[in-house]
Amino acid sequence: xxxxxxxxxxxxxxxxxxxxxxxRLLVYHAxxxxxxxxxxxxxxxxRRLLRAIMAPAGIATWVFxxxxxxxxxxxSDFPVWLVVKLLGLAGLTIVHLWLAQVVTEMAxxxxxxxxxxxxxxxxxxxxxxxxxxxxxxxxxxxx
Numbered sequence: 001x002x003x004x005x006x007x008x009x010x011x012x013x014x015x016x017x018x019x020x021x022x023x024r025l026l027v028y029h030a031x032x033x034x035x036x037x038x039x040x041x042x043x044x045x046x047r048r049l050l051r052a053i054m055a056p057a058g059i060a061t062w063v064f065x066x067x068x069x070x071x072x073x074x075x076s077d078f079p080v081w082l083v084v085k086l087l088g089l090a091g092l093t094i095v096h097l098w099l100a101q102v103v104t105e106m107a108x109x110x111x112x113x114x115x116x117x118x119x120x121x122x123x124x125x126x127x128x129x130x131x132x133x134x135x136x137x138x139x140x141x142x143x
Contacts, residue, residue: 001071004064011060016129018054019092022046022099023122029106030115039109046103058096062089080142085135088128095124 029042069075074082099121105112134140 001068004068004071008061008064008068011057011064014053014057015061015092015096016125018049018057019095019099019125020122022049022054022103023118023125025049026099026102026106026113026118027115027122030111030113030118034109034111043107047107050100050103054096055100058093062093065089079139081135081139085132088132088135091128092125092132095121095128 025042025046029039029046032039032042069082102113
């Protein structure tokens with residue numbers, strides 16, 4: 001179980017780094033003129049970050065997290081803190097999938113969103129991470 005937990009944490013750190021960095025790249029990309037050298041560079045950076053780091057790390061986070069919970073017996077009584085943590089992880093997954101869609105659109109020079117939106121989106125993973133860590137470490141009892 002400790003190996004699963006260690007691999008879960010390593011994957012989660014890598015995934016979170018990507019979830020923090022990709023919106024920041026999109027902020028700068030949205031400020032570039034479509035077709036410019038800068039825009040083309042951001043396309044490469046975003047694609048590589050998403051495909052080489054974020055996607056594998058996100059999948060590994062879920063896989064090793066489920067294995068850790070399974071081995072720890074948490075699915076037998078399903079505590080409320082685990083439900084809240086899983087909801088936070090679902091939120092991170094939704095943000096990830098939305099960012100992947102935006103990267104695809106930006107790669108085709110379709111720019112539906114402004115840099116201001118990406119600045120706000122950049123805060124969502126932080127808020128979800130705070131909730132997830134509090135649930136995982138403190139394991140509060142809600143009733």
